[in-house]
Amino acid sequence: MRSILSAAVLLLFCVSASAVDWTIRGTVFEKGTDKPLQGAEVILRGPQEASTATTAEGEFQLVLSTAGDYELVASYAGVSIVRVMQLEAGTEVKPQIFFLRLPATLREMVVTAPRSPDRVSKSIISGKTLRSIAGSGGDPLAGLQTLPGVVAVNGSSAPAVRGSGPGDNAYYVDGLVIGKLFHYGSLSVFNADLIEDFNLHSAAFSPHYADVTGAVIDVALRKPRTDRIGGKVNVSLMGADFLVEGPRKEDQSFYFAARRSYIDLFVKQVEDKGVTIQIPRYWDYQGKYLWNLNDTNKLSFHLHGAGDQLELNFSPTSNAAIREPVLAGDLSLSDSGASQAVMLDSVVSDTTLNTLTLQHRTRNASNRIAQAGTLAFSQDSLLLRDQVRLEFSAGHELTLGAELGQTRVTVDADLNNTPCTQFDSNCDLTTGTRLQLQDAFSSRLLAMSVQDRKRVLDDLTLVGGVRYSKEDYLDRNYTEPRIGLEWEWSRDILLTAGWGKHNQMPTGQQIVRLFGNPGLDHIRAEHRVVGIAQKLDADWNWKSEAYYKKFSNLVVSDPALNYINAASGKAYGLEFLLRKEETDKLSGWFVLNLAKSQRRNDVTGETFRFQYDEPLNTTLVGKYKMDEDWSFGLKWNYHSGAPYTPVIGTSGNYPDGRFIPAYAGINSGTLPVYHKLDLRIDRYMVMDHWKMNAYFELNNVYQRKNIAGYTYSADYTSREPVYTFELPISFGVQGEF
Numbered sequence: 001m002r003s004i005l006s007a008a009v010l011l012l013f014c015v016s017a018s019a020v021d022w023t024i025r026g027t028v029f030e031k032g033t034d035k036p037l038q039g040a041e042v043i044l045r046g047p048q049e050a051s052t053a054t055t056a057e058g059e060f061q062l063v064l065s066t067a068g069d070y071e072l073v074a075s076y077a078g079v080s081i082v083r084v085m086q087l088e089a090g091t092e093v094k095p096q097i098f099f100l101r102l103p104a105t106l107r108e109m110v111v112t113a114p115r116s117p118d119r120v121s122k123s124i125i126s127g128k129t130l131r132s133i134a135g136s137g138g139d140p141l142a143g144l145q146t147l148p149g150v151v152a153v154n155g156s157s158a159p160a161v162r163g164s165g166p167g168d169n170a171y172y173v174d175g176l177v178i179g180k181l182f183h184y185g186s187l188s189v190f191n192a193d194l195i196e197d198f199n200l201h202s203a204a205f206s207p208h209y210a211d212v213t214g215a216v217i218d219v220a221l222r223k224p225r226t227d228r229i230g231g232k233v234n235v236s237l238m239g240a241d242f243l244v245e246g247p248r249k250e251d252q253s254f255y256f257a258a259r260r261s262y263i264d265l266f267v268k269q270v271e272d273k274g275v276t277i278q279i280p281r282y283w284d285y286q287g288k289y290l291w292n293l294n295d296t297n298k299l300s301f302h303l304h305g306a307g308d309q310l311e312l313n314f315s316p317t318s319n320a321a322i323r324e325p326v327l328a329g330d331l332s333l334s335d336s337g338a339s340q341a342v343m344l345d346s347v348v349s350d351t352t353l354n355t356l357t358l359q360h361r362t363r364n365a366s367n368r369i370a371q372a373g374t375l376a377f378s379q380d381s382l383l384l385r386d387q388v389r390l391e392f393s394a395g396h397e398l399t400l401g402a403e404l405g406q407t408r409v410t411v412d413a414d415l416n417n418t419p420c421t422q423f424d425s426n427c428d429l430t431t432g433t434r435l436q437l438q439d440a441f442s443s444r445l446l447a448m449s450v451q452d453r454k455r456v457l458d459d460l461t462l463v464g465g466v467r468y469s470k471e472d473y474l475d476r477n478y479t480e481p482r483i484g485l486e487w488e489w490s491r492d493i494l495l496t497a498g499w500g501k502h503n504q505m506p507t508g509q510q511i512v513r514l515f516g517n518p519g520l521d522h523i524r525a526e527h528r529v530v531g532i533a534q535k536l537d538a539d540w541n542w543k544s545e546a547y548y549k550k551f552s553n554l555v556v557s558d559p560a561l562n563y564i565n566a567a568s569g570k571a572y573g574l575e576f577l578l579r580k581e582e583t584d585k586l587s588g589w590f591v592l593n594l595a596k597s598q599r600r601n602d603v604t605g606e607t608f609r610f611q612y613d614e615p616l617n618t619t620l621v622g623k624y625k626m627d628e629d630w631s632f633g634l635k636w637n638y639h640s641g642a643p644y645t646p647v648i649g650t651s652g653n654y655p656d657g658r659f660i661p662a663y664a665g666i667n668s669g670t671l672p673v674y675h676k677l678d679l680r681i682d683r684y685m686v687m688d689h690w691k692m693n694a695y696f697e698l699n700n701v702y703q704r705k706n707i708a709g710y711t712y713s714a715d716y717t718s719r720e721p722v723y724t725f726e727l728p729i730s731f732g733v734q735g736e737f
Contacts, residue, residue, distance in 0.1 A: 022087050024062045026096030028054050028074050032686040032736070035227050037076050037100065046070035074098040099688040101628075115220055117397070117453060118463065120484040120498035121203045121529045121545060123147050127195030127222075129582065133621055134635040135678030135699055137730045138236055140195045141181070141188035144217070146619045146635065148545065148575040148591050149202045151612045152674075154642075154708045154724055158182045160612040161215035162202055163549050163571020163597035164525075168214030168504065173304065174221050174288075176359055177210060177383065180306050180337035181217070189284040189306035191241055191257035193232060193734075196222040203527040203547050204498030207449040207467035207482050208387065208401045213504045213525035213551065224253040224288060236732035238263070239282070251292040256303075258285040274318030278311035296347040307336030314370065322714035323658065326416060326430045329370035337363045351392070357385040372429050373415035377508070381407040383445075395455030405445040409508075413437045417515050419557040422611060423567055423601045425645050425663035431654060437514045443473035451482070459488040469503070474511060476522050478503045492535040496545075500527050506555050510563045517563045526550045539583050548572040556601055569610065571597040588622035608666040609643040616640045631682045638675040643667035644709055647716050661716050671707050676700045676726070690737040697730040 028040040036058025044050040047068035054060045064070075070085045079100045087093070116122070125147070130140035144159045145152045151160040158166035158181070171181040173190070182188055201209070201216040209216045229246030241259030248254055264279040271277075287303035312331040314321040321328035341359035348354050363379040383405040390398045416432035451465030463484035470477035482500035489495050503522040510516040531545035554567035573595030580587050595617070597610035617639035625631040646669040651662040678699045685692045706726075710719040 022064045022091070022093050024064065024072065024085075024093050024096060026060055026074075026098065027058045028060065028076065028098045028100060029058055029688075031099040031101040031688060032691040033227075033230075034689055040074055040076040040098075040100070043073045043075075044070055045073065072096060074100065076100050077102055079103065101686050103628075115197075115218070116199060116206070118201075118206055118484065119486050119494065120463070120496045121201060121205070121531065121547070123200040123202070123577075124197060125200075126197045127192070129587075130195070130198075131192045132623065132631070132633060132680070132682060132695075134633040134680035134697060135730075137187070137238060137697065137727075138192050138234075138695065138732045139187050140192050141190075141198075141217075141219075142186070144198075144200065146589075146591065146621050146637075147200060148543070148577050148593060149215075149547075149573070149595075150200075151593075151614050151617060152637070152639070153612070158186075159215070159217070161200075162547055162573065163551075163569070163595070163610060163612075164214030165612060167507065168212060170210045170212040170214075170216045172209070172216065172218045174219075174302060175343070175355070175357065176302060176304075176339060176341050177361070178304065178339065179361060179363055180335070183282040183284070183306065184280050184308045184310050184333075184335075187238060187282070189304070190219070190221070191243055191259060191284075191286055193234075193243060194221045194255070194257060194286060196220045202545075203529045203549065204482060204484065204500035207451055207465040207480070207500075208399065211447075211467075211469050211478070211503050211505070211522070213502050213523055221286070221288065224255040224290060226253045230737055232734055232736045234732060234734040237727065237730045248289075252290065254287070254289045256285070256287040259283065274315035275320065276313040276315075281309045283307050298345045300343045300345070302339070302341040302343065305336070305338040307334075309334050319711060319714055323712070324428070324430050325656065325658070326372040327370050330368065331370050332366075332368045334366045335364075337361070348388075351390060353389045355387045357383075359383045359385070369415070369429075372432075373434065374413070375415050376412045378410045379407060380409075381405060395461070397453045399449075399451045399453075401447075401449040403445065403447040407443045407445070408440070409443070410440045411437055411512060413515065415515075417562075419516075419562045421555055421557050421563070422599060423554075423556045423606075423666065425666055426661060428654070430656070430658075435514055437512070439513065441473070443471055446470045461486040471505065474505065474518065474520060474522070476503075478522065494533045496529075496531040496533070498527070498529045501525070502527065506563070510555055515562065517558075517561045519561070520555065520563060521553050521565045523554055523565075524552045539581050541579050541581070543577045543579075544575060546572075546574045551599075554599065556603065566603045567599060567601050569597070569599040571595065571610070582623075585625045586622070587625075588620070590621075591617075591619045593617040606666065608668065611643060611667060613643055613667075614639045629684050631684075633680040633682070635678045635680075636675070638673065641671035641673050641707075644669045644671055646710075647712055647719070650716050659715050661712070671709070674706045674724075676704050676706065677702060690735060692733065692735050694733045695731065699728055699730060700726045 028037045030037055038054055038056045040054040042052050042060045044062050048064050048066040050062045052060050052062055067087050072083045072085055074081050081098050127140045130143035131138055133143040136142040144150055149162045153160050153166055160166055171178045197220050199218040205216045224245045226247045231244040233242050239259050239261040243257040245255030260283045261281055264281045267279050269276055269278045284306035289301040291299040293299055310333045314327045316328040339361045344356045346354045361381040366376045368374045385403045387401045414436045416429050417435045418427050418429050418432035420427035447469040449467045453463045455461045465482045468479045480501040484498040487495040502525045505522055506520050511518055511520055527549050529545055529547040533543040535541045549571040551569040553565040554569060555563050555565060556567045558564040576592040579589040597613040598607055599610050600607045620636045623631060623633040645666050646664045647661045648664050649662045650659040652660050654660055679701055680695060680697045682695045706724045707721045708724045709722045711722050712719045
């Protein structure tokens, strides 16, 4: 018996000594982001079969005891990588690292609810779609000019909407009022990658928005990433920027982005016909910090800042200096703004949400206009805003808002004063009265708003609201109603209608004492709009709207009071949008605007076209995505020639001998039609640990010379066209890690 037991023990020892185990460990990451993939399937095929799924950290482990040739397969969401392995006695198995490139449809599957339920006269578009539009130079807000009701403004991305100018709009970012949204060079002041989407409210917008007569551009910035610390570096033709973001703790995350132009570091200045221009310089930054205090309260901190500098020199022999001698010499313009805010979002109950915001804003400008003088001003504002949303039942929501603000303004001016508005043809700065003003004053604002949104029938929703606002600088207060209707004619057809009254304070120069008239009233506007929208299928939809806007209390110049409220206007039009959604390779939209916009001087009775009146404006935007790596885009725009005021001769001389120009009727001339085609190609590359995106744009492909206006000789006997400035190419490269 002992012999048998000894033999058995010896046999077991020999077998265990000859057995070899291999442990295969590894991790599966998403290619380009280093994000661990949980639930990825790992299979081993060969003499011995084994499989497992990755953990939350993307890790896996397999144990084998049979030598031979194997295939190790890692797969996730239909994407897989196969590796061949040969296991022999004494083989050391190193950790296996897999990087899987996920399909774009899976990476971008984000379900979000509309930021505002209102559907009357509203356009929504994502930041990703905007920043890939041909001719945009990677700037999302440049794509605003491709939407219904928007008129392109030469040299700027700031939109003119439905018979109003760029200065008649209000800009919101993450619910915060932003005074400076565009640089001198027309770029928006925000990092393109941070813009989640934006809502364009073209008429009869919610009473919760500030007092403006034009449109509301409401931009939403995305949340910081929470999986890991990462960043992006971007270099484009116009500037360079960086972004860093990630989690701070489990319940906290942040991002910070900054940008600066760099062309001025290489090209100091350019000269043309006696005018020397120092290359403009700009900078901007944005920051956000999110802190989830608990399940019902979220605190966020916001930082925004931007600045511009521009310098010019007019030679005394240049046409501009001959016509306006005070312009001879150096001109310098500097403008900067900053905003800091803290926002508390609270779930008060199952039916009540509250957002409390405290925002501080500053704006500083310093201008030197050769011999015409200098102007410096600063503005410091503090705004407390609260909004409560009550859901009484499904389809019935009441929103209450209140704002309390104070603004401190400091002005230091030594400048030739020439009161001039859109109703004046000849505005001679040289003969203006030299005035000096050093002043500081404060203005307080109180506003309250309410909007009730109720589904009164299964297919009919009524929206009613009112805004009360009061400011004590001009000592004006207004109570303005807004109403809307949304009728779901069928599952795929929506009918809308809206009406509202709006007001807006005149510009700063027009209301400051000595230079303006502190007794002015606010500009008033009444909006009417009706629309129809239809979803044809999952890919195609269309929308059409007709609108009518009436303006009153517009400001004109006055020899005694500088400015008075004595003008009116109207704008009306029909818009059509046909859109192909980004559901497959082809996407884009077609816009047709038919519009008319007029102004009337109620003192003289003269009626003329508004300076941004374009009776016909059409745009085609298209994008074709070949595969995950390549896409091509185009944008074609055609619009009627903009109005201008022709010079038809001279009418004597100024005391210094200069010719006095004689003008035809205001905006009685029409420039040639405008059209151009822009093309774009995008290349996406995904490495194991980082990504790279690059684009190249070819602008104004067929080299159309579009005329922006005319410049006249010193004696006004001849003129030359001024062409729109077009960068022939644009490019950008972004690395993401």
